[in-house]
Structures are given as structure tokens and as C-alpha cells.
Amino acid sequence: MKKLLIFIIFSIFIPSNIFAIGQMTEPIIIDNALRGQEVIETLTLLNSKDKEESFVLSASGDIDGWATFYQSDDLDFSDPIESVTIPARSYFSVLVKINIPIDTPNKNYAGELVVKSISKNEDGEEGVSSNVGFGVGREVSITITDNEIIDLKTAIIPLEYSFEKDNNLEIKIIHTNNGNISIKPSVQIKITKNNETAFNAIFPYAENEEPIKPGERKEMPLFEWQDANKEAGKYRAEIKILVNGEVVQEEDFGFSVVDPKLESINNFADKFLAGVAVVGWGSMTLGWIFIGLFFVIISIVFGFVYFLKKHRITK
Numbered sequence: 127m128k129k130l131l132i133f134i135i136f137s138i139f140i141p142s143n144i145f146a147i148g149q150m151t152e153p154i155i156i157d158n159a160l161r162g163q164e165v166i167e168t169l170t171l172l173n174s175k176d177k178e179e180s181f182v183l184s185a186s187g188d189i190d191g192w193a194t195f196y197q198s199d200d201l202d203f204s205d206p207i208e209s210v211t212i213p214a215r216s217y218f219s220v221l222v223k224i225n226i227p228i229d230t231p232n233k234n235y236a237g238e239l240v241v242k243s244i245s246k247n248e249d250g251e252e253g254v255s256s257n258v259g260f261g262v263g264r265e266v267s268i269t270i271t272d273n274e275i276i277d278l279k280t281a282i283i284p285l286e287y288s289f290e291k292d293n294n295l296e297i298k299i300i301h302t303n304n305g306n307i308s309i310k311p312s313v314q315i316k317i318t319k320n321n322e323t324a325f326n327a328i329f330p331y332a333e334n335e336e337p338i339k340p341g342e343r344k345e346m347p348l349f350e351w352q353d354a355n356k357e358a359g360k361y362r363a364e365i366k367i368l369v370n371g372e373v374v375q376e377e378d379f380g381f382s383v384v385d386p387k388l389e390s391i392n393n394f395a396d397k398f399l400a401g402v403a404v405v406g407w408g409s410m411t412l413g414w415i416f417i418g419l420f421f422v423i424i425s426i427v428f429g430f431v432y433f434l435k436k437h438r439i440t441k
Contacts, residue, residue: 147181147243148172153265154224154239156341158275158306165224165341168198169264171241173212180244182209187237189224189266196221209244224266232270238263277305278338278374280367285348288382291358295351295381297365301344308337311374314366317351319359325351328368358385 154167173179185193194206198219212218222239240263283298301311310331317325329349331337338344360382367375 147179147241147262148174149239149241149262149264153267156266156268156306158271158273159226159268159340160272160274160306161226161230161270162228163226163306164308164339165226165268166339167222167224167341169195169220169222169239169241171210171212171218171220173214173216173218175214177214178211179214180209180211181241182244183207183220183222184240184242185224185237185266186240186263187266188235189237189239189268192224192226192237193239194223194225196223224268226268226270230270232272235266235268235270237266239266240264271306274307275305276307276309276369276374278303278309278311278367278369280311280375280377282365282377282379284363284379284381286381287379288384290384290386291356295361295363297349297363299346299349301338301346301367303338303340303342303344306340308339309369310335310337312368313346313349314368315349315351316364316366317361318364319357319361324356324361325353356383358383 149169149171154165156165159165169183171181173181183195185191194203195208196203196206197210198221200221203221203223207220210218210220242262279302281298281300281302283300285296285298286293289295295317297315299313303309312328312330314328315325316323360380362378362380364378365376366373
């Protein structure tokens with residue numbers, strides 16, 4: 127935040143042709159890192175000039191040579207870059223992969239991820255601008271340790287809590303690896319109705335899928351419970367997240383399966399009962415009493431009419 131405030135102050139009081147770059151992010155702090163570990167981060171850059179500008183990317187300090195930069199859509203990390211071109215008055219994101227060397231001793235390492243403006247000299251050749259040669263850096267602090275830490279947080283998001291019999295239960299699962307080792311979590315999903323198991327299975331992490339790296343957030347393929355014979359009613363889903371066979375997180379939620387035909391009957395019944403309450407001025411009891419009195423009066427009237435007709439015929 128300090129660098130953000132400095133950038134805002136500079137951009138207000140210093141001409142834009144001098145100060146054109148900024149990074150709008152917090153320092154990267156990695157505790158309990160392992161030798162050989164890869165860390166993926168996103169850098170958000172800002173071009174404050176009124177024209178398109180190019181910037182060179184680098185790492186300095188203890189992490190010099192550890193960082194490789196990529197376009198934000200290069201999720202396979204197949205095409206490293208050393209510079210980017212950003213439109214006028216625009217934000218721009220790039221990915222950085224920090225590779226901790228396998229022979230790094232245990233201690234704290236400090237450095238910066240630096241962005242510098244590229245300008246053209248009088249001969250039209252590009253070079254790093256002397257006006258902003260210091261660059262704007264994002265601080266990095268990495269502490270190397272020998273301890274493996276598993277810290278996984280999983281968001282479990284049902285797309286609907288109520289759906290018709292012909293549809294499926296759909297669950298979105300998003301893993302965030304806050305530990306220091308790459309992991310392949312499995313997911314166990316158990317579905318019950320009236321304490322009876324309707325479905326129970328463990329879905330292992332795909333063998334051909336890259337493991338979730340430290341600091342990485344990964345959305346898994348959408349889970350669907352498909353059962354053509356499922357009955358209408360209330361269900362419960364119990365979900366366990368497992369790493370190396372150990373449960374690291376448990377969640378559960380309820381949901382309903384609706385039969386459209388029964389739903390129509392229930393809707394009619396609900397409307398009828400609401401009508402009874404209206405007759406009783408908001409009271410269901412008074413409503414039934416008034417309806418009962420109505421039928422009693424109708425019965426008396428019809429009985430009296432029948433009596434008069436019978437008496438007239440007898441005469």
C-alpha cells in the first residue's frame with residue numbers, strides 16, 4: 127500500500143512524461159517455502175501516460191534469476207516474455223513464476239519484481255528510460271524451510287438448492303493451495319435421503335492433470351449427480367476433501383428434488399389454504415369456522431326449501 131500511495135503522489139505532482147509506471151499490488155511474502163518449489167503470482171501494472179508504452183520486466187536482489195514472466199492468458203507457461211506493451215491509461219496483468227533453486231540454503235531471501243519503462247533515444251533505438259531507471263518494484267520475501275505444509279481451502283458451491291427430477295445436482299469445486307507443496311486432492315461426495323444413502327463415491331484427482339501448485343487457485347470440472355430414478359424429496363450432500371487419503375475439509379448442505387406434478391398439487395393446496403385464511407381475516411381457524419357456518423346455513427336453506435315443497439305437494 128505504501129508503494130501505491132507513493133505512485134499516486136508522484137502521478138499527481140510529477141509530469142506524466144517522467145513517471146509512467148506503477149504496480150498496484152501488495153508485497154509477496156512466502157513463508158515455509160521448499161527448495162525446488164514453484165510459486166505463481168499475478169502482477170498488475172499501470173501505464174499512467176496518455177499514450178501506449180512498453181515496459182521491461184525483471185527480478186532483483188536475492189531472487190535475481192528466479193523469476194520468469196508470462197502473458198496472463200499463457201496458463202501453460204509455454205512462452206516467456208521479458209517486456210510488455212500497455213495501452214494508454216490502462217491496467218495490465220502478467221503472470222510471474224518464481225522457481226526456488228533446489229540447492230538454496232535455509233534462510234530468508236528478499237528481492238523485488240521490477241518494471242521499467244522503455245523509451246527511444248534520439249536515434250530511434252529503444253532502451254530503458256533514464257528518467258525512471260530505478261523502476262517500480264514489488265517486494266518479495268521468501269523464507270526457505272524443510273517443513274512440508276499442507277494447507278488447502280476448498281470452496282464448495284451448489285449451483286441450485288432445489289431442482290426438478292429431470293435435472294441434476296451440480297456442484298462447483300474450487301481449490302486454493304495455501305501450503306508449500308503441490309497437491310492432488312480427491313473429493314468424496316455422499317448423498318442421503320431420510321438417512322439412507324442414495325449415492326457415495328470418491329473422485330480421485332485426474333492422473334493427467336497438473337497438481338495444484340502452492341499459491342495456486344484451481345476450479346475443477348463441474349460435478350453432476352445424475353440419477354434418472356431419484357425420488358422427489360429433501361436430500362443432504364456430505365462432501366469431504368482428501369489429500370493423501372487424509373480428510374482436510376468437510377462440508378454439507380441440504381437440497382430438494384421436486385416432482386412438477388406434486389408441486390402443482392402442493393401449489394393448489396397452498397392457494398386454497400391461503401384463501402381460507404383470507405375468509406377468516408388472516409386467521410386459518412376463523413376461516414374454517416366461517417366456511418363451516420356457510421355450509422350449515424346452506425344446508426338449512428336447502429332443508430327449508432325441501433320442506434316447503436313437500437308440504438305444498440301433500441296439500
